[in-house]
Amino acid sequence: MSVLAYLLLAVVTIFNICLFLSRRGGRRDFDREVDGTGHGTSVPFGRERLNSELSARLFDPEDVDFVASETYRGDARQFRRERTALALDWLRAVRGQVNQLIRAHVKAVRGNAGVKPADEIRLGFEFFLFQLNSGFLYFVIWACGPPRAAKLVRYSLELAGQLQKATEDVLPAGRQVAMELLEGNQERKT
Amino acid sequence: MHGELKHEDVEAARRDLADRTLAKIRGDLARLIYLASMRDYNTGEYHHEGLAYMFTESVAGEAIASCHREVFRRLVLCSLKELVEQLELHARTNCSSSAELARVWAKLQPYRVTVPLECSPLAGRFFLSNIKAALAILQSRQLRAHPE
Numbered sequence: 565m566s567v568l569a570y571l572l573l574a575v576v577t578i579f580n581i582c583l584f585l586s587r588r589g590g591r592r593d594f595d596r597e598v599d600g601t602g603h604g605t606s607v608p609f610g611r612e613r614l615n616s617e618l619s620a621r622l623f624d625p626e627d628v629d630f631v632a633s634e635t636y637r638g639d640a641r642q643f644r645r646e647r648t649a650l651a652l653d654w655l656r657a658v659r660g661q662v663n664q665l666i667r668a669h670v671k672a673v674r675g676n677a678g679v680k681p682a683d684e685i686r687l688g689f690e691f692f693l694f695q696l697n698s699g700f701l702y703f704v705i706w707a708c709g710p711p712r713a714a715k716l717v718r719y720s721l722e723l724a725g726q727l728q729k730a731t732e733d734v735l736p737a738g739r740q741v742a743m744e745l746l747e748g749n750q751e752r753k754t
Numbered sequence: 755m756h757g758e759l760k761h762e763d764v765e766a767a768r769r770d771l772a773d774r775t776l777a778k779i780r781g782d783l784a785r786l787i788y789l790a791s792m793r794d795y796n797t798g799e800y801h802h803e804g805l806a807y808m809f810t811e812s813v814a815g816e817a818i819a820s821c822h823r824e825v826f827r828r829l830v831l832c833s834l835k836e837l838v839e840q841l842e843l844h845a846r847t848n849c850s851s852s853a854e855l856a857r858v859w860a861k862l863q864p865y866r867v868t869v870p871l872e873c874s875p876l877a878g879r880f881f882l883s884n885i886k887a888a889l890a891i892l893q894s895r896q897l898r899a900h901p902e
Contacts, residue, residue, distance in 0.1 A: 615874055617831055622880070627834040631887050634838075639890040646883045653876055 615657060619721070622651050625711035644709055651710035652702065655720075659698050662724050666691055687730045694723045759816055767809045767817035771802070780847050782825050782832075783840040789822040790868040798871045822870050830881050837888045853896035856889045 621627070628647060632640045669687070673679045697720050704713040779785045792800045800822070805814035829837065845855040859865060865885045869878045 615876060617827075618877055618880060621831060621833075624833075627884075627887075630834050631891065634891045635887075635894045639887070639894065643883070643887045643890075646887075650876065650880055650883065653879075657876060 615654065619654060619717065622647065622654055623710045623714040623717050625714075628709070628711055647710050648705060651705045651713070655698060655702055655705065658720070658724060659695075662691075662694060662727060665728060683730075687727070690723065690727050690730055694720070694727055697723055759813055763809055763813045764816045764820065767805055767813050768820055770808065771805060771817055771821055776821065776825075781840050781843045782829050783837075783844045784847065785825045786822070786829060786868050787844075787864075789818060789825060790870075792818055793822075793871075795867070819870070819872075823872065826868070826870050826873060826877075826881070830877050830884075834884055834887060834891075837884055838891050841888050841892060852892045856892035856896065859885075860889050860893070 628640075628644060631643045635643075673684070697716070701713055701716045701720050704716055776785050776788075779788055789800075792802055794801065800815045800818035801811075802814050802818055805817065808814075809817070829840070832840075841855065842852050845852045848855070866882065869881060
């Protein structure tokens with residue numbers, strides 16, 4: 565019985581940490597949008613390609629291993645710290661884009677009579693799953709460094725892709741409205 | 755202004771720049787430095803008299819900007835090992851040793867001005883971090899070779 569209680573406590577603690585981290589990331593996204601610096605989250609769509617290609621390099625252990633074998637311990641530690649900070653910023657940018665997509669979707673479906681509640685619930689559940697996963701990923705990157713989080717990154721990106729597809733499936737006509745809203749947001753920021 | 759540019763004109767200017775000039779420069783790092791050197795620090799616009807004479811000032815500017823982004827993209831996505839090789843090649847073609855280049859670059863940080871204006875802050879920071887690490891590798895190789 566006590567084992568079960570401890571297990572439950574551990575699950576609840578991990579869940580709370582994930583939720584806290586994911587909200588913390590979200591708040592930073594919001595702050596950046598407000599102060600207009602545009603670093604990290606408000607990445608215009610033309611830059612998305614390079615940022616997504618960058619993820620492969622960010623989480624690849626090759627560079628970290630190379631630096632560790634070629635430089636002194638202090639330099640290697642500094643490099644690992646920089647890579648971790650960059651990977652966390654990359655994750656915030658991905659989360660920011662997904663959040664924007666969902667916000668735009670919510671605006672698009674408001675007042676739309678053709679919306680199916682079952683599809684919206686499925687989308688909401690997938691969004692929750694993404695938030696949970698990305699919160700956990702944030703913690704793993706922060707604690708273990710980007711190379712060890714590579715597999716989880718792949719899963720997070722798959723979830724983000726599913727979410728994007730789900731918003732298109734649920735509301736094909738609303739997709740256009742969502743894109744227009746997103747583009748409008750981007751123009752206001754730049 | 756750039757919205758009115760014809761894609762074919764920019765593409766032709768790009769090809770011209772790539773074939774006549776960039777192909778003769780050894781290594782992407784040297785190409786990046788060359789392309790960034792054509793940019794006005796105050797306006798962020800690129801100038802190349804020959805290319806502007808053949809096409810127009812705005813077509814030439816957009817073609818250079820496009821080449822700059824492409825070369826930068828290649829360097830951002832290459833491995834750190836390749837970046838170190840690029841630095842060594844750059845040092846060799848400029849008649850200085852890798853150690854000397856690492857020492858001067860670590861102090862002056864001239865690579866900071868090579869980042870394209872339109873690049874995302876994340877890609878810019880990633881590139882600068884990689885260059886710093888590559889310079890540290892060159893310096894530690896020098897120290898290992900000559901411990902005194």
